[in-house]
């Protein structure tokens with residue numbers, strides 16, 4: 001009897017060692033689909049994702065479209081789904097137009113996590129609506145970011161005067177939320193600030209620059225502009241410079257590529273609100289890996305901001321959040 005038990009446990013031991021070996025050999029593939037590839041924000045996100053992938057022994061695939069547009073992003077997503085990765089991290093370029101394309105990934109058994117932007121309401125796994133299937137949303141708190149921008153701009157203009165939001169286009173969760181947060185903060189706490197009509201630039205910095213000049217031509221007492229993402233902010237700054245209004249029209253920028261930070265030193269940009277895209281990428285990969293290896297994960301992870309201005313930009317602890325190009 002003793003020898004029978006011995007044989008059985010030896011068998012069990014062999015089996016579990018074999019299972020462990022198989023488990024170790026399984027190399028997961030995680031795809032990261034950015035909003036667009038040529039954007040320092042997503043390049044920095046990719047770096048963070050790669051750092052986590054290296055730490056976990058995961059293969060990371062980075063595949064995206066050349067512009068921020070569902071029409072170009074959906075075919076890229078379809079190609080990624082065809083490669084059958086274990087998980088997809090994606091910054092959906094539209095809150096509604098990416099729902100059905102992403103459902104295909106979900107139906108194919110691919111774990112879907114959205115990073116930076118969301119589909120539907122961004123509240124997942126509650127059983128409500130048709131877009132609650134992603135496992136998690138990992139991003140900045142964009143309403144808060146918009147409020148921070150409003151405070152910075154209101155303070156820069158001395159609490160009164162005309163300002164406007166330079167934005168991408170409606171239907172993008174992040175930039176919609178930044179604009180909403182900005183307007184709410186101004187309405188609640190800065191009654192002497194007038195927020196003019198938003199100018200939508202389709203993520204084209206040149207368009208944002210000429211729109212700035214158009215607004216200034218109509219409202220010569222324009223005091224400030226909030227560039228709600230990298231290209232909006234870059235363009236708004238260029239517009240202020242071209243109008244010869246550097247320092248007179250205050251610029252608050254969302255995002256912090258090297259070019260915008262350089263403009264802080266010259267006085268063209270007053271404040272840049274840096275997101276932490278590397279953190280988004282890192283925790284995106286970690287979350288996907290945790291899920292794939294049988295662990296539960298938080299349905300939402302909020303990443304941080306760093307406020308950059310002339311007073312702190314030389315500090316390495318601040319400068320480390322400047323985006324990679």
Ligand code: T6T
Nearest residue numbers: 039041116174229230231255
């Ligand atoms: O601001 C980021 C990102 O958060 C947003 O969703 C789209 O624009 C950027 O990528 C900057 O260009």
